Amino acid sequence: MMLRDVSSCNTYNYGDALYWDTRYVQEAGSFDWYQCYSALRPYVRHCVSTSSRVLMVGCGNAVMSEDMVKDGYEEIVNVDISTVAIDMMKRKYEDVPQMKYLQMDVRDMSFFPDESFDAVIDKGTLDSLMCGTNAPMCAAQMLGEVSRLLKNGGVYMLITYGDPRARMPHLNRSVFNWKIELYIIPRPGFQKPGDPPSNVKPCLEPIPLTEKGLLPEDYTMEDPDSHFIYICTKVDESVELSYKSTDPLTDDLLLESLSLGKD
Numbered sequence: 001m002m003l004r005d006v007s008s009c010n011t012y013n014y015g016d017a018l019y020w021d022t023r024y025v026q027e028a029g030s031f032d033w034y035q036c037y038s039a040l041r042p043y044v045r046h047c048v049s050t051s052s053r054v055l056m057v058g059c060g061n062a063v064m065s066e067d068m069v070k071d072g073y074e075e076i077v078n079v080d081i082s083t084v085a086i087d088m089m090k091r092k093y094e095d096v097p098q099m100k101y102l103q104m105d106v107r108d109m110s111f112f113p114d115e116s117f118d119a120v121i122d123k124g125t126l127d128s129l130m131c132g133t134n135a136p137m138c139a140a141q142m143l144g145e146v147s148r149l150l151k152n153g154g155v156y157m158l159i160t161y162g163d164p165r166a167r168m169p170h171l172n173r174s175v176f177n178w179k180i181e182l183y184i185i186p187r188p189g190f191q192k193p194g195d196p197p198s199n200v201k202p203c204l205e206p207i208p209l210t211e212k213g214l215l216p217e218d219y220t221m222e223d224p225d226s227h228f229i230y231i232c233t234k235v236d237e238s239v240e241l242s243y244k245s246t247d248p249l250t251d252d253l254l255l256e257s258l259s260l261g262k263d
């Protein structure tokens with residue numbers, strides 16, 4: 001069982017505020033991890049209405065929120081653990097009332113009341129925690145907060161490099177009761193051999209998953225370094241979902257790892 005997603009982590013401590021503060025001092029411009037809004041737009045528009053109250057977790061210095069506001073989104077609250085990034089973004093967008101910036105640790109967002117957002121968008125932030133120390137616990141704390149903050153019917157949109165084997169144990173937990181759909185998009189610039197670059201069209205059909213929430217064994221990705229978009233919809237607790245966490249990160253396991261102080 002793979003709980004700590006070490007496969008794509010390198011030697012940096014992406015879970016550490018100091019790492020990010022130092023990085024944002026050195027790289028003061030803007031940078032969007034993985035994908036830009038233009039590539040994600042079909043998926044965002046598909047599941048988040050422009051009148052939604054949106055929480056952008058771990059916003060960094062990305063222009064994603066700015067692009068969403070230009071596209072009609074009315075309220076985006078951006079949080080990040082890095083004071084450097086938040087101060088920079090506050091200054092940059094002081095005249096844009098649709099966007100707010102707050103320094104906050106996503107593992108404790110008690111500043112916000114329960115069910116205060118229609119959508120939570122995460123591009124690379126769960127991934128950062130998964131690369132830090134005590135990864136499963138940090139991921140569980142963050143996702144617990146995301147679940148608490150979502151209204152019923154609200155969506156958590158996770159854009160990640162993590163495939164279902166690495167991410168589903170954390171997402172597909174009965175405590176959350178999330179209906180999960182998966183989309184896969186190639187990394188920017190990916191070109192099918194022999195095809196012109198613009199030929200990759202967004203597919204708004206979710207990938208059919210196995211009972212355990214994994215990719216079918218015969219599923220092949222055109223781009224092996226694709227990004228994954230998990231759309232997790234918070235379903236009323238009284239509704240039974242067709243598949244539940246059959247494995248891995250059950251509450252018992254989580255408690256066990258807590259009490260043993262394991263990663």
Ligand SMILES: C[S@@+](CC[C@H](N)C(=O)[O-])C[C@H]1O[C@@H](n2cnc3c(N)ncnc32)[C@H](O)[C@@H]1O
Pocket residue numbers: 014015016020031032033034057058059060061062064079080081082085104105106107122123124125128129
């Ligand atoms: C990979 S970057 C992604 C930034 C941005 N979302 C993007 O798409 O470009 C991860 C971000 O998560 C932030 N982060 C890491 N741990 C965090 C935590 N515990 N609470 C809040 N933000 C965190 C980092 O400061 C960084 O800005």
